[in-house]
Amino acid sequence: MSENPSIYAQAGVDTAAGDVAVELMKSAVARTHGPEVLGGVGGFAGLFDASALTGYKRPLLASSTDGVGTKVAIAQVLDKHDTIGQDLVAMVVDDIVVVGAKPLFMTDYIACGKLVPERIAAIVRGIAEACEATGTALVGGETAEHPGLLGVDDYDVAGAAVGVVEADRLLGPDRVRDGDVVLAMGASGLHSNGFSLVRHIMAGSDLLYTDHSAELGATYGEALLVPTALYTAPLLRVLDDPALDGAIHSLSHVTGGGIAANLARVLPVGTWVEVDRQSWSPLPVFRHLADLGGHSLESLEGAWNLGIGMFAVVDGARAGAVADRLRAEGLTTWVAGTISTSARDFAGFEQGAKGVDGGAVRLVGSYAD
Structure with a gap:
């Protein structure tokens, strides 16, 4: 049985606002997608065609996960959220290139006290623009409201990415x-x-x-x-x-x-x-x-x-x-x-x-x- 949206909203979770946020960020995310990304935005899982890896002799997958830390507190005080996304991508993807790997795709996670569509869209647009600049497909993400756990203007961001490097070109x-x-x-x-x-x-x-x-x-x-x-x-x-x-x-x-x-x-x-x-x-x-x-x-x-x-x-x-x-x-x-x-x-x-x-x-x- 599906939950009545108005009842869920009374508990502090607004699923309709989440849909608005997705619409606002959709075009920015789509610009990171090449032909390897299947299914577009909104699926339960992001799909990436790994057939390109068959051209490698011995492909090694490199992965990294990170966040932005308490820098987000300053963005929240100033109500300026369009740069935090680049911070996230840099912290994750620039760890992958350290081993000589090319980033393939990334996912993000945003936890917030109250989902404000424009705020979430600004964060994700920053993520998408940085992914585009680094050749990384943004294949999925999640935004979760945590009322009562986080303040209405509080949020935190995290991300994970996967890259690939030929074994004999691994740096270290x-x-x-x-x-x-x-x-x-x-x-x-x-x-x-x-x-x-x-x-x-x-x-x-x-x-x-x-x-x-x-x-x-x-x-x-x-x-x-x-x-x-x-x-x-x-x-x-x-x-x-x-x-x-x-x-x-x-x-x-x-x-x-x-x-x-x-x-x-x-x-x-x-x-x-x-x-x-x-x-x-x-x-x-x-x-x-x-x-x-x-x-x-x-x-x-x-x-x-x-x-x-x-x-x-x-x-x-x-x-x-x-x-x-x-x-x-x-x-x-x-x-x-x-x-x-x-x-x-x-x-x-x-x-x-x-x-x-x-x-x-x-x-x-x-x-x-």
């Missing part, structure tokens, strides 16, 4: 060699990590997200909601460049855990690198927030990316060519260090992270002005 620590060069790629801002600390600093400084910051040239909310950079498409083009075949050995997405720990995860045990702080200048948003909180930049290296969104560990002899190609793809790129296998004392180094026994990394020197 086993490819890294002595003398490899570590290239850093610039971040667009805070990306989607460390926002609990951001919110703590803002609250302790009695600042509102609508307040204008002369140091940032924008309101705090505008500066903090700058969406996470998307690295997937440019990196895949560089990986597919015949002139640079095999030049990139491993990649690291700088997310939760900070700079050194994330790089250590993609280095083999026994290798080490000192990342030179002098090689870059942290973005103004990091410097200003650090000053507000009374923190040194060095003390924040485990919480924020400080301006590095991705690392590439590359063949030392071809590092210049890779860096030039990354720059041609629009990625700010610089040399951050060199891999060594020589014996040394690892006191002060980060060694592996997230359960991975990896290489050893520490940051040295002072930041550039």
Whole structure:
């Protein structure tokens, strides 16, 4: 027996609003669909034709799942929801490209206290636009109302994606060699990590997200909601460049855990690198927030990316060519260090992270002005 919609609405769940939201987001989602996607929007399951994988000798499927974290709280305060979707896609899909995989498809999940169609549609349009930019099909999703559990303006987002890589092109620590060069790629801002600390600093400084910051040239909310950079498409083009075949050995997405720990995860045990702080200048948003909180930049290296969104560990002899190609793809790129296998004392180094026994990394020197 079907439930009376009006009775369900009295309990706080509006299925009609869900239908409106789907209609508002439908065209944006459809633009991510190529001929591999079957059935369109609205099915119980998303369908993706995997026959293209028959062209691989040994296809490996790569999967990733993530959310945006407490950055959504700032979007909710400002009632600005059109950037959170890109944050979600970046957090998920840019983890997949780290192993050299091409993303195939993604699904999303949004939990909210009250389903406001325009709000949900803005979030999903952002997801769809970022999926389109990264060549990822958005094949399905779910929006769930949780009245009584979440406030009427509260929501959280999560997503999962699947990609594919040929087994003999898999990137990882086993490819890294002595003398490899570590290239850093610039971040667009805070990306989607460390926002609990951001919110703590803002609250302790009695600042509102609508307040204008002369140091940032924008309101705090505008500066903090700058969406996470998307690295997937440019990196895949560089990986597919015949002139640079095999030049990139491993990649690291700088997310939760900070700079050194994330790089250590993609280095083999026994290798080490000192990342030179002098090689870059942290973005103004990091410097200003650090000053507000009374923190040194060095003390924040485990919480924020400080301006590095991705690392590439590359063949030392071809590092210049890779860096030039990354720059041609629009990625700010610089040399951050060199891999060594020589014996040394690892006191002060980060060694592996997230359960991975990896290489050893520490940051040295002072930041550039």
